[in-house]
Amino acid sequence: MIRYQISSANPVNHYFDVSIHIPRPDPDGQRLRLPNWIPGSYMIRDFARNILDLEVRSVEGELSLQQLDKSNWQVEASTQPIDVSYRVYAKDLSVRSAHLDGSHGYFNGTSVFLEVLGLSDQPCEVLIERPPVALAESWKLATSLPRKQADPYAFGLFEAADYDELIDHPVEMGNFERVGFEACGVPHDVILTGRFACDLERLAADLKTICEHHIRFFGEPAPMDYYQFQVMVVGDGYGGLEHRASTSLVCSRDSLPQVGQDQITDDYRDFLGLCSHEYFHTWNVKRIKPQVYQPYDLQQEVYTPLLWAFEGITSYYDDLALVRCGLIDQAAYFELLAQTITRVARGKGRTRQSAAESSFNTWTKFYKQDENAANAIVSYYAKGSLIAACIDLRMRAESEGEASLDDVMRALWQQYQATAPGVKDEDIQQLVNLYSGADLRFELEAWINGTSELPLEELLAGSGVTLNWRAAQNQSDKGGKAIDGKLPAVDFGAFVKMSGNGLEIQRVTEDGAAQLAGLAAGDALVAINGLKIDQARLEKRLALAAAGEVWTVHAFRRDELIECQVTLQAAAPTTAFLTPTEAASEQRNSWLGSL
Numbered sequence: 001m002i003r004y005q006i007s008s009a010n011p012v013n014h015y016f017d018v019s020i021h022i023p024r025p026d027p028d029g030q031r032l033r034l035p036n037w038i039p040g041s042y043m044i045r046d047f048a049r050n051i052l053d054l055e056v057r058s059v060e061g062e063l064s065l066q067q068l069d070k071s072n073w074q075v076e077a078s079t080q081p082i083d084v085s086y087r088v089y090a091k092d093l094s095v096r097s098a099h100l101d102g103s104h105g106y107f108n109g110t111s112v113f114l115e116v117l118g119l120s121d122q123p124c125e126v127l128i129e130r131p132p133v134a135l136a137e138s139w140k141l142a143t144s145l146p147r148k149q150a151d152p153y154a155f156g157l158f159e160a161a162d163y164d165e166l167i168d169h170p171v172e173m174g175n176f177e178r179v180g181f182e183a184c185g186v187p188h189d190v191i192l193t194g195r196f197a198c199d200l201e202r203l204a205a206d207l208k209t210i211c212e213h214h215i216r217f218f219g220e221p222a223p224m225d226y227y228q229f230q231v232m233v234v235g236d237g238y239g240g241l242e243h244r245a246s247t248s249l250v251c252s253r254d255s256l257p258q259v260g261q262d263q264i265t266d267d268y269r270d271f272l273g274l275c276s277h278e279y280f281h282t283w284n285v286k287r288i289k290p291q292v293y294q295p296y297d298l299q300q301e302v303y304t305p306l307l308w309a310f311e312g313i314t315s316y317y318d319d320l321a322l323v324r325c326g327l328i329d330q331a332a333y334f335e336l337l338a339q340t341i342t343r344v345a346r347g348k349g350r351t352r353q354s355a356a357e358s359s360f361n362t363w364t365k366f367y368k369q370d371e372n373a374a375n376a377i378v379s380y381y382a383k384g385s386l387i388a389a390c391i392d393l394r395m396r397a398e399s400e401g402e403a404s405l406d407d408v409m410r411a412l413w414q415q416y417q418a419t420a421p422g423v424k425d426e427d428i429q430q431l432v433n434l435y436s437g438a439d440l441r442f443e444l445e446a447w448i449n450g451t452s453e454l455p456l457e458e459l460l461a462g463s464g465v466t467l468n469w470r471a472a473q474n475q476s477d478k479g480g481k482a483i484d485g486k487l488p489a490v491d492f493g494a495f496v497k498m499s500g501n502g503l504e505i506q507r508v509t510e511d512g513a514a515q516l517a518g519l520a521a522g523d524a525l526v527a528i529n530g531l532k533i534d535q536a537r538l539e540k541r542l543a544l545a546a547a548g549e550v551w552t553v554h555a556f557r558r559d560e561l562i563e564c565q566v567t568l569q570a571a572a573p574t575t576a577f578l579t580p581t582e583a584a585s586e587q588r589n590s591w592l593g594s595l
């Protein structure tokens with residue numbers, strides 16, 4: 001059996017030391033390779049650039065090694081067992097790669113474990129050893145990787161059924177906090193790394209509620225016999241990556257619940273939404289997955305138009321589950337849904353790119369957004385979750401409450417359990433037709449592959465909810481709330497932020513006031529009508545201005561002073577908020593309350 005071994009002679013240098021013992025290498029010369037991307041994060045990351053000191057030996061001595069490309073190597077032919085050794089530089093504090101310092105270690109297998117070609121479908125062992133230095137003496141270890149000879153939360157010997165499993169269980173080591181709970185009989189752990197204060201019991205109770213909702217949604221038993229939430233707590237951060245029996249998360253310490261605090265703060269609600277999202281992926285994308293991901297080709301981009309479904313439907317259910325299981329009330333859910341509607345409505349990109357195109361081009365567009373992104377692309381997360389809402393509400397209306405998107409998701413799960421066929425491009429549309437009992441193909445085609453507006457207003461009205469529009473209060477207004485009082489009548493057409501450069505334009509709206517006047521991202525605003533400007537003064541002036549008013553704006557572009565005449569435009573009503581209606585309250589409650 002192949003045995004991987006990983007440790008670190010000195011974590012403060014950020015190097016993991018890795019070795020692989022291969023008892024029976026390919027007699028024609030063993031090929032080795034490292035993934036170029038990690039499932040769930042659709043960008044080529046070239047993890048192999050962090051490999052150093054790669055060597056291969058047998059009992060006869062060092063073997064020669066030929067590098068074939070950025071992530072592939074060919075070892076000289078050997079009839080003897082071989083030992084591969086190398087170091088991995090680990091200083092990326094994200095959920096996608098590896099990080100190691102004097103406070104903790106974290107890695108994804110995609111960053112540290114070379115694949116032994118020809119033996120990828122064979123079981124393997126992994127010995128994870130405590131770094132032999134004083135600072136790591138109290139370190140524990142957390143992973144969902146199956147244990148072979150290791151106590152719970154201890155270093156030791158682990159095993160994986162194949163390479164695909166080996167790289168799907170991230171590992172955390174350090175002095176983390178832990179709280180456990182059971183959901184539908186399955187043990188779960190929350191592992192928290194970093195400096196923070198948290199009401200761990202409350203966090204565990206709330207996560208248990210969410211996990212049990214998702215397990216019962218798809219139907220017991222759960223597809224895993226253990227699950228781990230790995231949370232890196234930092235000053236300011238947000239993100240997650242899904243795995244088959246765990247998720248890695250980054251959150252801000254302010255988003256954790258405090259002892260004695262009963263309310264759900266907006267930040268804690270967002271964190272629970274993130275946990276709900278990643279946990280829903282345990283079914284949707286980790287098991288139910290696009291056919292083209294079976295298996296993953298981790299050497300190059302794999303294209304699918306379906307991320308609107310795998311990320312969008314997951315995004316729809318992440319918040320919906322919070323209201324369905326009673327963690328938030330309907331008003332709080334409407335706020336979250338209206339924020340998503342606002343996010344899509346504000347970007348001109350929605351008129352240029354469909355959700356399917358956004359999915360397909362994720363590698364070069366969604367994951368490589370620049371200052372023009374809002375004008376050029378639409379998010380398959382946000383638009384996808386609105387498409388999911390439209391499908392759900394349309395199915396409910398068509399079937400008089402008998403069928404919904406829930407049925408489609410359960411059917412996909414049953415298909416997976418039967419034969420794991422992989423989801424083809426048209427499968428979801430066909431299931432929607434089957435369960436709703438109507439031919440919705442043309443509508444779905446327009447929503448998924450088109451750029452016209454979604455019929456949210458009409459569908460929400462039928463479910464007892466009014467979709468209202470207003471102007472933005474200021475540039476930090478994310479939408480979702482009704483505003484008492486006067487709103488600005490004008491729009492400057494630029495998003496600004498204080499930077500080392502001054503009040504810098506981060507992005508401009510296409511055909512907005514700033515762009516039409518010749519201003520661009522990167523310009524640092526200096527004065528308006530001859531008076532010095534900062535963010536607070538700009539907002540104050542905008543609150544009092546009238547459409548058509550012309551401002552003389554001075555700005556620095558690079559180190560050159562420029563002057564522009566900006567004609568303020570009327571503020572567009574692209575900020576959404578939702579209110580319940582008297583009518584159709586039964587439909588609304590069945591949508592938001594039912595499993």
Ligand code: ZN
Nearest residue numbers: 277281311314
């Ligand atoms: Zn996701």
